[in-house]
Amino acid sequence: MTGVDTRQPTPDRIMHIANGYWATGILGAAAGHAIFTHLEAGAGTAAELAVRADISERGAQTLLDGLLGLGLVELHDGRYRNTAESSTYLVEGRPTSLSEFAKLKMTHMGSLADLSEVVRAGGPIRNATVEVADNPHWEKVVTAIAAQSTPVTAIVADLLGLADAGEISILDLGGGSGIFSAAWLGLNPAARSTQLDWGPINAIARRLVAERGVADRFTCVDGDFHHTEVATAAYDVVVYSHVAHQEGPDDNTALFAKVRAALKPGGTLVVCDYVVDDDRSGPSFALIFAGEMLLKSKHGGTWRRSDYRDWLVKAGFEDVTFHPTPSPTTVVLAR
Numbered sequence: 001m002t003g004v005d006t007r008q009p010t011p012d013r014i015m016h017i018a019n020g021y022w023a024t025g026i027l028g029a030a031a032g033h034a035i036f037t038h039l040e041a042g043a044g045t046a047a048e049l050a051v052r053a054d055i056s057e058r059g060a061q062t063l064l065d066g067l068l069g070l071g072l073v074e075l076h077d078g079r080y081r082n083t084a085e086s087s088t089y090l091v092e093g094r095p096t097s098l099s100e101f102a103k104l105k106m107t108h109m110g111s112l113a114d115l116s117e118v119v120r121a122g123g124p125i126r127n128a129t130v131e132v133a134d135n136p137h138w139e140k141v142v143t144a145i146a147a148q149s150t151p152v153t154a155i156v157a158d159l160l161g162l163a164d165a166g167e168i169s170i171l172d173l174g175g176g177s178g179i180f181s182a183a184w185l186g187l188n189p190a191a192r193s194t195q196l197d198w199g200p201i202n203a204i205a206r207r208l209v210a211e212r213g214v215a216d217r218f219t220c221v222d223g224d225f226h227h228t229e230v231a232t233a234a235y236d237v238v239v240y241s242h243v244a245h246q247e248g249p250d251d252n253t254a255l256f257a258k259v260r261a262a263l264k265p266g267g268t269l270v271v272c273d274y275v276v277d278d279d280r281s282g283p284s285f286a287l288i289f290a291g292e293m294l295l296k297s298k299h300g301g302t303w304r305r306s307d308y309r310d311w312l313v314k315a316g317f318e319d320v321t322f323h324p325t326p327s328p329t330t331v332v333l334a335r
C-alpha cells in the first residue's frame with residue numbers, strides 16, 4: 001500500500017517561515033483598519049466589516065481569511081469573532097493593546113532585506129539606529145511598545161511590594177513612554193519618579209503620565225544616560241527596561257555601576273529584557289530578537305543570564321534573581 005510517510009519532514013513550517021512577512025502584513029493591515037476593534041463591537045462578516053472600516057469587501061474577506069489562518073480570529077456559523085488573545089491584545093484603547101506595535105512593524109519590514117549584508121559586516125550597514133542621539137525612531141517606538149510593558153509593571157510591583165512601600169523614589173533610565181512611572185505612581189500615592197531620556201521622548205512621557213493624573217510626582221531629565229550625572233544614594237528603585245539589549249557588555253557594566261551608586265543601600269535595580277538561557281537553547285523570542293539588534297546597534301544583542309550576573313556582580317550588586325513573565329520579557333532584580 002502506498003501513502004504519505006508521516007515520519008518524513010514536510011515543507012509546511014518552512015513555507016510559513018519563508019513567507020513570514022505575510023503574517024506581519026496581514027496583522028499590520030488588520031490593525032491599521034481597526035478590524036479587531038470592529039469585531040469586538042459586533043461586526044462579524046466581511047460585508048459588515050467593509051462598511052464599518054470603510055474598506056472593500058474583497059479586502060475585508062482577505063484579511064479575515066488571513067487572520068483565521070494565523071489563528072487570530074475564530075469562525076462560528078459563518079460569523080467571525082476575536083480569539084481571547086486578540087480581544088486582550090489587539091483591540092484599540094486597551095492598556096495591553098499591541099495594535100500600534102503591529103502597525104509600526106509594517107514599516108520595519110523593508111529593513112530586514114539588509115540582514116544578509118549586516119550578518120556579513122557584523123553590524124549595521126546604515127545608521128546604527130540606537131546610537132544616534134535624539135533619534136526620531138524612538139518617538140514612534142516608545143508609544144507602540146508601552147503596552148508590552150504594562151503587564152510587566154504589575155508583575156514587578158507585586159515582586160517588590162511597591163503599592164505599600166510608602167515614600168519611595170524611582171529612577172527610570174530610558175523610560176520611554178513613562179509607562180513604569182505612570183503605573184507605579186498610580187499604585188503608590190506617596191511615590192515619586194524621575195525619568196532620564198531624550199527631550200522629545202520625555203515630552204511624550206509627560207503627556208502619558210499626566211493623562212493618568214500623577215504628573216505632580218513625575219520629573220524628567222533630558223539627556224544621554226551614558227553621560228548625564230545622576231544623584232548618589234538617592235533612589236529606592238532604578239528601572240532599566242528594554243534598554244540592555246541595545247548596549248554592549250562594557251556599556252551595560254558601566255551603566256550598572258552608575259545605578260549601584262544611584263541606589264540607596266538596600267535599593268533594587270529592575271532590568272526588563274529578552275534574556276537568553278546560559279546554553280543559548282532558548283527562549284525562542286529572545287534568540288530571534290538578536291537579529292534586530294544586529295541590524296540596528298553596533299554592540300547590542302540578547303544577553304544570557306550569566307552575562308547579566310557577571311556585569312551586575314562587577315558593578316557591585318550581590319543578590320541577582322531572574323523572573324520570567326508570561327510575555328517575552330524576563331525581569332532581573334539586583335540588590
Ligand SMILES: C[S@@+](CC[C@H](N)C(=O)[O-])C[C@H]1O[C@@H](n2cnc3c(N)ncnc32)[C@H](O)[C@@H]1O
Pocket residue numbers: 130138141142145146149173174175176177179196197198201223224225226240241242243
Ligand atoms: C526600547 S525603548 C524602552 C522604553 C521603556 N523603558 C519601556 O520598556 O517601554 C528604549 C528607550 O531608551 C531611550 N534611549 C536609548 N538610548 C538612550 C540614551 N543613550 N540616553 C537616553 N535615553 C536613551 C529611548 O529614547 C527609548 O525611550
